[in-house]
Amino acid sequence: MSQEYRKMWEDLNLDLDAHDALLGVLGKVYGDIYMAQKERPGGMDYFNFVMTEIHGLRIKELLEEKKQGRKIIGSYCVFVPEELVLAAGATLIGLCSGADFATEAVEQMLPRNTCALIKSSFGFKLGKACPYLEAADMVVGENTCDGKKKAYESLKTLVNNLYVMDLPQMKTPQGRELLKSEFLRFREALETFTGKPITPANLKQGILTVNAKRRALHRLSSLRRANPAPISGLDALLANQVFFYDNPARFTKSVNALCDELEERIREKKGVASEKTPRILVSGCPMAVPNWKLPWIVETSGAVIVGEESCVGERGTRELTEESGNSLEELMEALVDRYFRIDCAIFTPNQDREDHIREMAKAYKADGIIHYGLQFCQPYTVEAIPLEKVFEKEDLPFLRVETDYSMEDVGQLKTRIEAFVEQLR
Amino acid sequence: MSQEYRKMWEDLNLDLDAHDALLGVLGKVYGDIYMAQKERPGGMDYFNFVMTEIHGLRIKELLEEKKQGRKIIGSYCVFVPEELVLAAGATLIGLCSGADFATEAVEQMLPRNTCALIKSSFGFKLGKACPYLEAADMVVGENTCDGKKKAYESLKTLVNNLYVMDLPQMKTPQGRELLKSEFLRFREALETFTGKPITPANLKQGILTVNAKRRALHRLSSLRRANPAPISGLDALLANQVFFYDNPARFTKSVNALCDELEERIREKKGVASEKTPRILVSGCPMAVPNWKLPWIVETSGAVIVGEESCVGERGTRELTEESGNSLEELMEALVDRYFRIDCAIFTPNQDREDHIREMAKAYKADGIIHYGLQFCQPYTVEAIPLEKVFEKEDLPFLRVETDYSMEDVGQLKTRIEAFVEQLR
Numbered sequence: 001m002s003q004e005y006r007k008m009w010e011d012l013n014l015d016l017d018a019h020d021a022l023l024g025v026l027g028k029v030y031g032d033i034y035m036a037q038k039e040r041p042g043g044m045d046y047f048n049f050v051m052t053e054i055h056g057l058r059i060k061e062l063l064e065e066k067k068q069g070r071k072i073i074g075s076y077c078v079f080v081p082e083e084l085v086l087a088a089g090a091t092l093i094g095l096c097s098g099a100d101f102a103t104e105a106v107e108q109m110l111p112r113n114t115c116a117l118i119k120s121s122f123g124f125k126l127g128k129a130c131p132y133l134e135a136a137d138m139v140v141g142e143n144t145c146d147g148k149k150k151a152y153e154s155l156k157t158l159v160n161n162l163y164v165m166d167l168p169q170m171k172t173p174q175g176r177e178l179l180k181s182e183f184l185r186f187r188e189a190l191e192t193f194t195g196k197p198i199t200p201a202n203l204k205q206g207i208l209t210v211n212a213k214r215r216a217l218h219r220l221s222s223l224r225r226a227n228p229a230p231i232s233g234l235d236a237l238l239a240n241q242v243f244f245y246d247n248p249a250r251f252t253k254s255v256n257a258l259c260d261e262l263e264e265r266i267r268e269k270k271g272v273a274s275e276k277t278p279r280i281l282v283s284g285c286p287m288a289v290p291n292w293k294l295p296w297i298v299e300t301s302g303a304v305i306v307g308e309e310s311c312v313g314e315r316g317t318r319e320l321t322e323e324s325g326n327s328l329e330e331l332m333e334a335l336v337d338r339y340f341r342i343d344c345a346i347f348t349p350n351q352d353r354e355d356h357i358r359e360m361a362k363a364y365k366a367d368g369i370i371h372y373g374l375q376f377c378q379p380y381t382v383e384a385i386p387l388e389k390v391f392e393k394e395d396l397p398f399l400r401v402e403t404d405y406s407m408e409d410v411g412q413l414k415t416r417i418e419a420f421v422e423q424l425r
Numbered sequence: 426m427s428q429e430y431r432k433m434w435e436d437l438n439l440d441l442d443a444h445d446a447l448l449g450v451l452g453k454v455y456g457d458i459y460m461a462q463k464e465r466p467g468g469m470d471y472f473n474f475v476m477t478e479i480h481g482l483r484i485k486e487l488l489e490e491k492k493q494g495r496k497i498i499g500s501y502c503v504f505v506p507e508e509l510v511l512a513a514g515a516t517l518i519g520l521c522s523g524a525d526f527a528t529e530a531v532e533q534m535l536p537r538n539t540c541a542l543i544k545s546s547f548g549f550k551l552g553k554a555c556p557y558l559e560a561a562d563m564v565v566g567e568n569t570c571d572g573k574k575k576a577y578e579s580l581k582t583l584v585n586n587l588y589v590m591d592l593p594q595m596k597t598p599q600g601r602e603l604l605k606s607e608f609l610r611f612r613e614a615l616e617t618f619t620g621k622p623i624t625p626a627n628l629k630q631g632i633l634t635v636n637a638k639r640r641a642l643h644r645l646s647s648l649r650r651a652n653p654a655p656i657s658g659l660d661a662l663l664a665n666q667v668f669f670y671d672n673p674a675r676f677t678k679s680v681n682a683l684c685d686e687l688e689e690r691i692r693e694k695k696g697v698a699s700e701k702t703p704r705i706l707v708s709g710c711p712m713a714v715p716n717w718k719l720p721w722i723v724e725t726s727g728a729v730i731v732g733e734e735s736c737v738g739e740r741g742t743r744e745l746t747e748e749s750g751n752s753l754e755e756l757m758e759a760l761v762d763r764y765f766r767i768d769c770a771i772f773t774p775n776q777d778r779e780d781h782i783r784e785m786a787k788a789y790k791a792d793g794i795i796h797y798g799l800q801f802c803q804p805y806t807v808e809a810i811p812l813e814k815v816f817e818k819e820d821l822p823f824l825r826v827e828t829d830y831s832m833e834d835v836g837q838l839k840t841r842i843e844a845f846v847e848q849l850r
Contacts, residue, residue: 108810109810110807110810111798111803111806111807111809111810111827113538113800113801113803113806114803114807143594143595143773145571145803146570146571146572146771146803146804146807147571147803147807149594149773150770150773150803150804150807150808151807152773153773153774153775153807153808153811154807154810154811164773166594166595166597166599166600167594168603169568169574169591169592169594170568170591172591174591174602174603174606174607175591175603177599177602178593178599178600178603181599182599345575346571348568348574348575348577348578348589349578350578373536375538376538376801376803378536378538378539378570378571378572378575378801378803379571379575381536381538382535382536382539382571382572382575382576382578382579383575383578384536385533385534385535385536385579386578386579386582402536
């Protein structure tokens with residue numbers, strides 16, 4: 001890395017040694033998992049570049065935006081409406097939570113029995129290793145699961161400007177009212193913080209920008225219906241991960257360019273695996289960069305992943321925000337409608353998610369479903385059990401995996417997943 | 426047990442063998458823990474009787490109420506307003522969740538990493554061992570923690586008439602609105618179910634009845650300020666547990682009779698332990714019958730418990746419902762106000778709980794605090810860590826315990842608790 005970045009990281013008060021070590025591991029893991037893949041589309045070069053520059057060029061861009069008076073807003077969840085952030089002339093970025101870091105310090109603040117994702121978000125703060133978090137002018141938490149809801153009380157003591165958004169637990173009219181009042185409160189908070197009023201025009205532009213990102217991913221998803229699969233699950237996951245970090249317009253363009261290439265591949269019947277390769281739908285908890293453990297195991301076990309029913313995947317992006325409104329009120333209602341449809345396991349009941357899994361399995365011609373549960377993530381691990389029963393009854397093989405970010409269980413997982421894939425042939 | 430009870434249990438479709446075994450263990454544990462105590466107040470005889478008849482006489486009473494057309498409503502949480510249930514001419518009872526039961530069957534329905542309390546509630550259903558649950562005409566669940574919220578989705582497939590009440594996560598005006606709309610919905614559901622309209626008169630009577638139970642426990646609590654402690658923590662906990670099962674008027678009378686005796690003891694400076702015994706405040710998760718593990722360890726380790734900051738304790742009973750209203754609307758607002766003050770760890774932030782612990786420690790002259798966290802109970806185990814830091818800063822010794830219903834860790838816990846008590850001398 002150039003000296004310029006070192007100076008930048010130093011100014012962000014990162015722990016340079018720990019951060020160097022992190023980037024070293026990240027580079028190696030990326031090489032071993034991503035660069036080792038065969039038949040990768042050329043369009044993935046862009047994402048390779050993004051990954052090598054994940055703490056470099058992108059941070060530099062954000063700091064330049066800050067210099068020009070633009071605020072950087074960090075978030076940990078797909079319930080934070082990027083449309084509003086863009087409308088307020090600010091930039092939304094997903095914050096680091098995909099790797100174990102500073103675990104000993106984390107366990108002084110959180111119970112050991114906390115999911116890896118939450119622990120990771122604390123670890124990157126305590127270990128001073130997330131330049132996104134350090135560059136953020138405001139961090140937005142949300143009352144999704146108990147773990148996050150209660151952990152934000154402690155994160156508040158570590159992070160300067162933590163804003164917590166409340167969320168409903170049921171999709172009742174009262175639940176929608178709560179979400180609406182929280183979105184209105186967030187709109188006000190953004191306006192106050194950025195000093196820029198949110199108008200129908202800039203909100204509409206925000207909606208168009210975010211919808212364009214989503215549409216590009218929809219296009220990518222729909223191409224994965226093809227057999228042979230034109231892109232690996234690992235690469236598609238990466239695009240879904242970069243969705244949270246990248247400049248929206250550039251991201252949209254890059255995904256669309258990738259899709260042009262995939263369409264070509266499909267015409268040529270070219271794929272990343274043979275037509276007979278078992279096709280897997282992965283469903284469950286989000287996978288933040290660099291959490292590639294499960295898809296890596298799956299795709300080195302003779303299967304190909306054809307869809308992600310996940311916040312980092314279709315759960316996060318499948319719904320568009322209605323663009324037709326003209327008044328601020330209409331556009332806000334459209335936002336509330338859109339986010340209220342997210343079928344996160346924090347909702348009870350959550351029939352929509354079961355329906356969506358079924359729909360995805362059919363659309364992507366999945367031969368089996370692997371449910372990815374982070375250990376101690378109660379909403380998803382509890383929901384997984386009835387889902388397993390339902391899909392087994394429908395003769396859709398379903399494998400329930402519970403894991404964390406460590407590499408200790410890789411051998412055991414590989415054995416289970418290989419056996420599962422074998423049964424799909 | 427008499428043949429009459431066996432017939433009753435059989436009619437309730439209990440698994441008689443499993444239930445016999447349960448009662449056998451319960452009787453033995455009660456003997457070993459409760460009857461082995463010294464200097465017990467005579468007033469505890471009533472509670473001994475209640476315990477020997479817990480699945481006998483009380484169930485018989487409930488079945489007789491049912492015969493007379495009264496509905497039995499079961500609940501798992503202090504957020505279910507007994508006042509409304511009584512007003513609708515029904516009886517509210519707490520459901521079994523204090524012991525491991527049918528664990529293997531439970532773990533087919535819930536993740537292993539689920540707290541013992543939730544697993545227990547499933548175990549008693551799957552193992553057909555809770556006559557309260559089988560006698561209940563309606564079971565009320567509530568969206569408190571993730572574990573319960575998501576588990577009710579599966580419990581619905583086991584229990585005939587499960588009604589789920591939504592709850593807020595923040596004490597905002599929107600949160601209060603949600604609670605109010607849920608209480609109004611519950612009132613309607615009760616009226617429809619019982620066929621008895623809730624009127625200002627019967628709601629006021631319900632409030633008076635439940636407040637009387639609470640006032641009796643307030644009296645009991647205030648007597649525990651005395652040194653030497655006039656009653657053990659185990660016995661006081663038992664009274665708090667029986668609060669959830671017993672006939673309200675009889676319970677109130679029995680607690681008051683016990684208090685008369687304790688006042689006498691205090692005048693005579695008679696106690697269950699010497700004046701120099703370290704005094705402990707227990708704070709945290711609820712302890713349902715027969716979960717006496719922690720207080721038993723504490724009180725056989727040279728300390729006496731002087732207060733319970735718990736749902737089965739002051740968190741559940743300290744607030745009265747305002748009785749002065751005359752219209753249905755006023756009384757409903759009073760109910761919402763009362764329940765909205767409960768400082769359960771599901772709320773964020775939850776400063777009230779910290780304040781209440783401090784207040785209790787001072788009022789009951791506690792020398793130290795033991796925080797009781799059920800393993801995998803995220804709201805309480807996360808909250809315990811900042812609480813520990815706060816109270817240690819205030820020189821109030823604080824021991825954080827995380828455990829379950831098994832006996833495996835008793836030796837280890839006893840060692841830790843003995844060392845903690847030693848340090849308080």
